[in-house]
Amino acid sequence: xxxxxxxxxxxxxxxxxxxxTETELKExxxxxxxxxxxxxxxxxxxxxxxxPTNQVNGLTNVMRKDDVIDYGVSKDDLLKNLPNRQDDxxxxxxxx
Amino acid sequence: MTSDWPAIKELVTSVKDRKVSALELVERSLNNxxxxxxxxxxxxxxxxxxxxxAKEIDKRIEDGEDVGALAGIPFxxxxxxxxxxxxxxxxxNILKGFNAPYQSTAIERLENAGAICVAKANLxxxxxxxxxxxxxxxxxxxxxxxxxxxxGSSGGSxxxxxxxxxxxxxxxxxxxxxxxxxxxxxxxxxxxxYGLVSRSGVVAMASSxxxxxxxxxxVEDSSIVLDVMSGKDDLDSTTIDIDNLGYxxxxxxxxxxxxxxxxxxFMTEGVDDSVKQxxxxxxxxxxxxxxxxxxxxxxxxxxxLAVYYILVPAEISSNLSRYDGQRYGFSDSDAKDLDSSxxxxxxxxxxxxxxxxxxxxxxxxxxxxxxxYYKKAQLxxxxxxxxxxxxxxxxxxxxxxxxxYPAFKIGENINDPLKMYLADIMTVGASLAxxxxxxxPTFKADNLPNGLQIMAPQKQDRKLLEIAKSIEKEIKK
Numbered sequence: 001x002x003x004x005x006x007x008x009x010x011x012x013x014x015x016x017x018x019x020x021t022e023t024e025l026k027e028x029x030x031x032x033x034x035x036x037x038x039x040x041x042x043x044x045x046x047x048x049x050x051x052p053t054n055q056v057n058g059l060t061n062v063m064r065k066d067d068v069i070d071y072g073v074s075k076d077d078l079l080k081n082l083p084n085r086q087d088d089x090x091x092x093x094x095x096x
Numbered sequence: 097m098t099s100d101w102p103a104i105k106e107l108v109t110s111v112k113d114r115k116v117s118a119l120e121l122v123e124r125s126l127n128n129x130x131x132x133x134x135x136x137x138x139x140x141x142x143x144x145x146x147x148x149x150a151k152e153i154d155k156r157i158e159d160g161e162d163v164g165a166l167a168g169i170p171f172x173x174x175x176x177x178x179x180x181x182x183x184x185x186x187x188x189n190i191l192k193g194f195n196a197p198y199q200s201t202a203i204e205r206l207e208n209a210g211a212i213c214v215a216k217a218n219l220x221x222x223x224x225x226x227x228x229x230x231x232x233x234x235x236x237x238x239x240x241x242x243x244x245x246x247x248g249s250s251g252g253s254x255x256x257x258x259x260x261x262x263x264x265x266x267x268x269x270x271x272x273x274x275x276x277x278x279x280x281x282x283x284x285x286x287x288x289x290y291g292l293v294s295r296s297g298v299v300a301m302a303s304s305x306x307x308x309x310x311x312x313x314x315v316e317d318s319s320i321v322l323d324v325m326s327g328k329d330d331l332d333s334t335t336i337d338i339d340n341l342g343y344x345x346x347x348x349x350x351x352x353x354x355x356x357x358x359x360x361x362f363m364t365e366g367v368d369d370s371v372k373q374x375x376x377x378x379x380x381x382x383x384x385x386x387x388x389x390x391x392x393x394x395x396x397x398x399x400x401l402a403v404y405y406i407l408v409p410a411e412i413s414s415n416l417s418r419y420d421g422q423r424y425g426f427s428d429s430d431a432k433d434l435d436s437s438x439x440x441x442x443x444x445x446x447x448x449x450x451x452x453x454x455x456x457x458x459x460x461x462x463x464x465x466x467x468x469y470y471k472k473a474q475l476x477x478x479x480x481x482x483x484x485x486x487x488x489x490x491x492x493x494x495x496x497x498x499x500x501y502p503a504f505k506i507g508e509n510i511n512d513p514l515k516m517y518l519a520d521i522m523t524v525g526a527s528l529a530x531x532x533x534x535x536x537p538t539f540k541a542d543n544l545p546n547g548l549q550i551m552a553p554q555k556q557d558r559k560l561l562e563i564a565k566s567i568e569k570e571i572k573k
Contacts, residue, residue: 004459008459009455012455012458012459012462013451013455015458015462016413016417016442016454016455016458017417017420017435017438017439017442018439018442018443018446018451018454018455019439019440019443020443020451024448024451028451028452028455031452031513031514032452032455032456032459034513034514035405035456035513035514035517036456036459038401038402038405038514039402039405039406039469039473040402041399041402042399042402042403042406042472042473042476043468043472045399045472045475045476045479047472047475047476047478047479050475050478050479050482051475051478052471052474052475052477052478053474053475053477053478053481054304054474055304055334056290056304056481056528056529056530056554057290057291057334057336057530059291059333059334059336062333062334064330064333069330071198071331072198073197073198077197077198078197080195080197081194081195081197081423081424081425082422082423082424083421083422083424083425083426083427084427090422090423092422092434092437093431093432093433093434093436093437094432094433094434095433095434096433
């Protein structure tokens with residue numbers, strides 16, 4: 001598989017809402033490529049007869065009653081960590 | 097030098113018999129924390145709340161109430177557990193100043209059993225790391241050797257226990273983060289079957305492998321803490337039922353006839369001679385006690401690290417998307433619009449390793465690469481699980497070293513992320529398969545602590561604890 005260029009890494013950073021400095025970009029491009037090179041060994045593994053595993057506890061469709069549960073947490077408890085609050089609203093910067 | 101705590105069972109009896117008060121135990125804990133400051137194991141104290149709770153517990157005992165299986169026992173929680181009484185930071189700048197609006201289920205259960213959290217322990221930020229050097233705040237020193245790392249990511253927790261700050265500490269293990277610091281520091285580290293302990297209220301790293309477990313100085317203490325924390329939780333739908341007999345009254349068992357599979361891939365030239373020697377000596381003890389040692393080859397183990405470093409960064413990139421500077425945590429005050437607020441808050445708040453893993457994760461999940469990386473890794477994960485199942489049809493337990501070497505020097509691996517990842521080579525397998533695994537201290541390697549790792553099939557936690565207790569007995573003889 002092809003190596004990532006710094007443009008690729010920049011695009012990934014944009015997708016994950018990160019901004020990298022020039023130095024970080026250069027370092028990360030090298031490091032990420034090294035790691036990707038390491039994991040490439042999986043390509044040679046024969047998995048034709050297998051199904052993917054995404055969780056290991058064997059549970060499916062764990063349901064609960066559609067009742068409102070009192071978690072013992074108030075609205076104020078949850079809003080107290082807001083960086084910017086206005087009444088009971090989360091205040092954010094302008095969108096556009 | 098601080099003195100060792102008595103066993104938890106003994107301590108609880110003393111508290112209930114009013115020979116010692118919960119308040120005295122909390123004060124002892126706080127004193128030990130203070131006198132071990134140079135090791136930088138602790139991020140913050142929950143002192144006022146701990147003292148308040150200790151007094152409450154003492155009063156309830158005075159009134160004749162049964163306070164619980166951990167009455168008055170102080171403990172330290174890794175700082176990725178949501179706990180009242182001080183901040184929860186996950187050792188990251190992005191959560192500095194964050195005060196938990198609720199506590200994790202594990203903490204609630206421990207408190208309901210009378211235990212008292214006194215402090216939050218240092219970790220690699222967001223549990224990303226194997227040495228605690230990725231903490232955004234400071235590096236914890238190994239209590240056995242101040243020039244060496246305590247392991248990670250639960251380095252602070254393991255150091256705290258070995259420094260006698262409390263009889264137990266809580267860690268999390270996603271790929272070895274309880275087991276590696278346990279082996280590097282000389283503690284007992286327990287990783288339960290995935291789903292045995294609720295993850296509700298613990299900062300998420302990789303949701304399909306994250307587990308919570310105790311770090312203690314002996315197996316019995318570990319089992320008592322596990323018993324209190326484990327079991328189904330409505331707030332975590334990935335939790336499973338506990339063993340009918342629970343985990344608290346485990347007894348050692350006769351090793352005669354028990355088959356231990358020694359993993360050949362973990363005893364190769366890549367592993368330090370001192371580590372192999374330590375494990376071989378331990379194997380001799382097991383044999384003398386009647387245990388049968390069977391060499392087992394697990395060729396897929398060499399793929400486990402690659403699988404891990406695709407799946408886990410992918411899950412991390414998803415779990416860390418919630419840190420956006422809007423609802424909690426660090427928020428950039430210079431941002432002029434919402435998008436900049438997201439980007440600036442995350443870029444200024446996250447450390448290097450978090451960013452690195454987010455980038456890798458985003459790549460392996462992106463369209464065009466998903467099948468080649470993420471899906472392929474999930475397929476190989478199945479291969480690894482099948483191989484374990486096959487091994488367990490031949491042996492009762494799998495044993496081996498926990499890491500290829502004992503604790504490395506601070507700074508030795510920090511500039512080489514891949515080299516750092518390789519420290520997890522023996523621990524990721526159990527994480528990917530959701531198996532229970534324990535590390536118990538055994539013969540030293542190069543005069544440094546070294547632990548034996550024992551793995552069992554899923555849900556065999558009780559049997560694993562019994563066998564660990566039995567081997568611990570042989571080692572201590």
